[in-house]
Amino acid sequence: MKSIMSRMKGEGFTGGLMSLPYIVYFSFFIAFPIGFSFILIFHKWNIITPMEWVGLRNFIRLFSDAQFFKAILNTLTFLVIHIPLQIIVALLLAVGLNQKIRFRGFFRSLYFMPVIVSGVVITIMWRQLYGYETGLLNMMLLQFGLDKIPWINHPTYAMPSIAIMATWKNVGLYVVLFLVGLQNIPGFLYEAANIDGAGPVQKFWYITLPALNNTMVLVMILSTIGGFSLFIEPFVMTGGGPMNSTLSAMLYIYNQAFYFGHMGYSATLGFFFACIVLLVILIQKKVVERD
Amino acid sequence: MLFLNQLFRSRGNGYIRHFILVMIIAGFTSSCSNDKEASTGSKTGKTIITYWCSSNAHEIALARELVEAWNKGDHPVQVKMQPIPASQSSEEVLLAAIAGGTTPDICSNMWPGAMDEFVNAGGLVRLDQFPDFYDYNIERVPEVLMETFAASDGHYYQLPWKTNPTMIMYNKRMFRDAGIEELPRTYSEFLEAGAKLTQDRDGDGHIDQWLGYRNIKPIWWQRFFDYYTFYVAASGGLTLFDGDELVFENEASIAVFELFRQIYKNGYFPITEFTGDQFIQGNLAISITGPYAISHVEKFKPEGFEYDFFPVPVPDDHEGLLYTYGDHKNIAIFSTTEHPEETWEFAKYLISKQADLRLLELCSQIPIRKDLSIDPYFSEYFNQRTMMTKFAEQAILTRGVDGAAELKEIFDAISQEFEACAIFDARTPTESIHRAVERSKVIIEWNRAK
Amino acid sequence: MxxxxxxxxxxxxxxxxxxxxxxxxxxxxxxxxxxxxxxxxxxxxxxxxxxNYRLVMTKIPIARALLNSLFVSICVTASVLFWGSIVGYALARLKFLGRELILAVILFTMVIPFQITLIPMYILMVKFGWVDTYLSLIVPGMINSFGILLFRQFFRDVPQDLIDAARLDGCNEFQILFRIMWPLSKPVLITVGILAFMGSWNDVLWPLLVIRLETLMTMPQIVTLFAIGGQAEAQIGVQLAAATLLAAPIIILYSFFQKYFIESMASSGLKN
Structure with missing residues (x-):
């Protein structure tokens, strides 16, 4: 009975049936929102009163919105500090862990711990560490006879501080990725280098680094995507200050939408920002793949 | 809980079980979503209305007590309370709730500045439709003040509840130790006091005692308690608008920015973010705050802690009455309610004499009542508490905020400039005020453009 | 030496x-x-x-929030596994019209930043009347493009003989998937499961938007509100206690299943 049915309806039917859930999901939660946001772009709307057609005025406003460009710039600043820091630290730890040592698993899971813990916890915790007057870090600096640093209370330091915190949180993941990459490097390459009399630095520079190129691309793209959605850290820690130095693009979009009720405008900002994200990732891919 | 156990156990082999699992999940989720309607329905034979109160601990305690007493009494509706789920501000929550149709029946944390927006959206029940609305309010609210609570259509959508005049709370012992005999009334005296009070007590080369502290996060409502309070005082009771016109580009605003610039420049207020309460720990000499601080300090103060209040300082050449910012919070009923009459009964209960006395006792906040200082019902309370008497007297000389829909954004613009000028000294006060006004004009133009 | x-x-x-x-x-x-x-x-x-812990318990319904979070995350995880494996199987082993198109769409949606869809999604929840229900937390997470791809990749490597044998025995495709494929797929089930669970458990922004009812709040949400709202009364101890309670379940799980956690999270990067 069953086999007759399945033969009658065939693979095509079953395949369509089985992928139907995705099609339904896609149309409601991906296609519709994108389409809707495209409509919103041309409207002024505070969700509670009717929409109002404004044509391209949201874009005109966007291009004269200095704060938004500041927010994009801040997000890029974050990336410029965060990505190299992340790669260097992760690479160092991964190379360390890749030696023949005991407790490798233990160290690896230790470094990985912040990755799994919610960003909220990390931010509440680091708010205590970063405090200027009573924070743990400044207390330590004082103990060593150094000066206190206004980690999150000065426009110059605030974004780098958030980038350090984000690195601390995510680096464990990239350590693991690099470890996988390191273990995939064939041993004979090093043996050959030994015969040629290469030192450890040369081996690292001429064998390890080139072999990790793919992982490097991956780490860069992953942290770029993560960095562009920077939100909860400044939201809880600084509210975007001091002097808008930690106002990330996502935080600004959130504020426009949910503090000030400019749904149409924030959809425009979101759309514009998403284009920038795509552009940056495409450029990254192009540049790195060419190497 | 049992359900969750089953869910864990049923994970395993056999695809039928997986189907069942999904069915259960689907069933459970939809039954959960009906939860809310079921509870507002008549499960116990009584209607339930939802009440949101402010999210600070004292007001939660008050709301809990009042609601419990109400639910024990013989009323046609039962009340379920929860603190307003606010993160940075209540208004963002209420706005989204109105949009989502998930407003409670009644809320007692309504900021008059946001009312226009809510009224325009049709989110609120008109309160003067209830026949006894005026009876209640004529007895309670001073006539001059009453008008300020009317919406732009002339009707009333909020029930005036409480006001919190902002004053300066100070640590008496620290003032004594610093040799300050007279409380500062002018900016020069205030700065002088700052110089004396800001100290390095343990001599390690780092300041560890300050005049005061303000949260420097650029959150719009934080400016109520530095710029706006001092502005209302300095201008002799002006607000940001006069009718439709922005009027805060004036001497008073500039003087206030200059004052705070001096304060931060000299380090009288630290540029930092404290996470604990440094006033109670004895590291700050003053705090710019309202009467609610009394409940807070009483709850956490160490032994022998002495404190009192004085009015907001004014520019040296100031003449006339001493106004201050009054943080009004009112009660509103949302149009999502299915029981407006019953909710109105509960609203009246919240502003009854008994409830007002408990508001004083539990939260040390000032109910809006014109006879507060003469009514014998409250006199015992005020006789024992001279600090609260100060606030009750100051309450007459307060100014709230304008009811403009763009107010949050205007305060945000002021906040940006306050930070740039007063805290980080990147611009002059005149320049900053001018920029804030220009930015506000752009915001208004954008929002009102057709 | x-x-x-x-x-x-x-x-x-x-x-x-x-x-x-x-x-x-x-x-x-x-x-x-x-x-x-x-x-x-x-x-x-x-x-x-x-x-501090006693205070947190009295100030916010954190135990209820824990149950909410568990319920939501488990529903999301179960659903991602269930639907993800179905779609993944179809894409990997069945030939049908539009298969390549669907695959391309999935790949494309993975690069769309969620920033675009955030506000329309909120409005969609409003229109469905799902705000302040579990549905708004669960349904948008029920299918995960990345999960589908991981399943597809794994199912492609299963020998065709197995499937043919099952078909001869009269199994339909659903039976093949759940009787033959699932028991073989422990690694990919664990990976997708952990990723879905972690993603749902740690999400803050979305619950902040769609849940206003205290009794329905998730744990990260209620802790965030507690830390920046007024309820902590500026006391550090209680804020840290709330944060600790939020971190504890995941850290405990992690300490038992470290290897799986690390491998899953790492694969989230590698398989791209």
Whole structure:
């Protein structure tokens, strides 16, 4: 009975049936929102009163919105500090862990711990560490006879501080990725280098680094995507200050939408920002793949 | 809980079980979503209305007590309370709730500045439709003040509840130790006091005692308690608008920015973010705050802690009455309610004499009542508490905020400039005020453009 | 010999480990300290107490939030596994019209930043009347493009003989998927499961938007609100206690299943 049915309806039917859930999901939660946001772009709307057609005025406003460009710039600043820091630290730890040592698993899971813990916890915790007057870090600096640093209370330091915190949180993941990459490097390459009399630095520079190129691309793209959605850290820690130095693009979009009720405008900002994200990732891919 | 156990156990082999699992999940989720309607329905034979109160601990305690007493009494509706789920501000929550149709029946944390927006959206029940609305309010609210609570259509959508005049709370012992005999009334005296009070007590080369502290996060409502309070005082009771016109580009605003610039420049207020309460720990000499601080300090103060209040300082050449910012919070009923009459009964209960006395006792906040200082019902309370008497007297000389829909954004613009000028000294006060006004004009133009 | 040579390495790794672990340890101990002593560097205090935890419990319904979070995350995880494997199977093993198109769409949607869809999604929830229900937390997460791709990749490597044999036995495609494929797919089930669970468990922004009812809030949400709202009364101890309670379930799970966690999270990067 069953086999007759399945033969009658065939693979095509079953395949369509089985992928139907995705099609339904896609149309409601991906296609519709994108389409809707495209409509919103041309409207002024505070969700509670009717929409109002404004044509391209949201874009005109966007291009004269200095704060938004500041927010994009801040997000890029974050990336410029965060990505190299992340790669260097992760690479160092991964190379360390890749030696023949005991407790490798233990160290690896230790470094990985912040990755799994919610960003909220990390931010509440680091708010205590970063405090200027009573924070743990400044207390330590004082103990060593150094000066206190206004980690999150000065426009110059605030974004780098958030980038350090984000690195601390995510680096464990990239350590693991690099470890996988390191273990995939064939041993004979090093043996050959030994015969040629290469030192450890040369081996690292001429064998390890080139072999990790793919992982490097991956780490860069992953942290770029993560960095562009920077939100909860400044939201809880600084509210975007001091002097808008930690106002990330996502935080600004959130504020426009949910503090000030400019749904149409924030959809425009979101759309514009998403284009920038795509552009940056495409450029990254192009540049790195060419190497 | 049992359900969750089953869910864990049923994970395993056999695809039928997986189907069942999904069915259960689907069933459970939809039954959960009906939860809310079921509870507002008549499960116990009584209607339930939802009440949101402010999210600070004292007001939660008050709301809990009042609601419990109400639910024990013989009323046609039962009340379920929860603190307003606010993160940075209540208004963002209420706005989204109105949009989502998930407003409670009644809320007692309504900021008059946001009312226009809510009224325009049709989110609120008109309160003067209830026949006894005026009876209640004529007895309670001073006539001059009453008008300020009317919406732009002339009707009333909020029930005036409480006001919190902002004053300066100070640590008496620290003032004594610093040799300050007279409380500062002018900016020069205030700065002088700052110089004396800001100290390095343990001599390690780092300041560890300050005049005061303000949260420097650029959150719009934080400016109520530095710029706006001092502005209302300095201008002799002006607000940001006069009718439709922005009027805060004036001497008073500039003087206030200059004052705070001096304060931060000299380090009288630290540029930092404290996470604990440094006033109670004895590291700050003053705090710019309202009467609610009394409940807070009483709850956490160490032994022998002495404190009192004085009015907001004014520019040296100031003449006339001493106004201050009054943080009004009112009660509103949302149009999502299915029981407006019953909710109105509960609203009246919240502003009854008994409830007002408990508001004083539990939260040390000032109910809006014109006879507060003469009514014998409250006199015992005020006789024992001279600090609260100060606030009750100051309450007459307060100014709230304008009811403009763009107010949050205007305060945000002021906040940006306050930070740039007063805290980080990147611009002059005149320049900053001018920029804030220009930015506000752009915001208004954008929002009102057709 | 090697032990001595590696001493600096061990030292560096230990210092590194301290940097990652000490803040957690410090936070844990700080939650037991009285308010005035929290800012000290050390761990111990003369009068340790559980007052902070007691206060958190009375101030916010955190136990209820834990159940909400568990319920939501388990539903999302189960659903991602269920639907993800179905779609993944179809894409991997069945030939049908539009298969390549669907695959391309899935790949494309993975690069769309969620920033675009955030506000329309909120409005969609409003229109469906799902705001302040579990549905708004669960349904948008029920299918995960990345999960589908992982399943597809895994199912493609299953030998065709197995499937043919099952078909001869009269199994339909659903039976093949759940009777033959699932028992073989433990690694990919674990990976997708952990990723879905973690993603749902740690999400804050979305619950902040769609849930306003205290009894329905998820744990990260309620802790965030507690930390920046007024309920903590500026007391650090209770904020840290709330954060500790939020971190505890995941850290406990992690300490039992570290290997799986690390492999899953790593694969989230590698398989792209």
């Amino acid at each position: 090697r032990g001595i040579k590696n001493l600096p390495l061990y030292l560096a790794l230990t210092v590194g480990g301290m940097i990652f672990a000490y803040p957690f340890v410090w936070m844990f101990f700080a939650t037991f300290k009285p308010e005035m002593e929290i800012t000290g560097i050390g761990l111990w205090s003369a009068d340790m107490s559980i007052d």
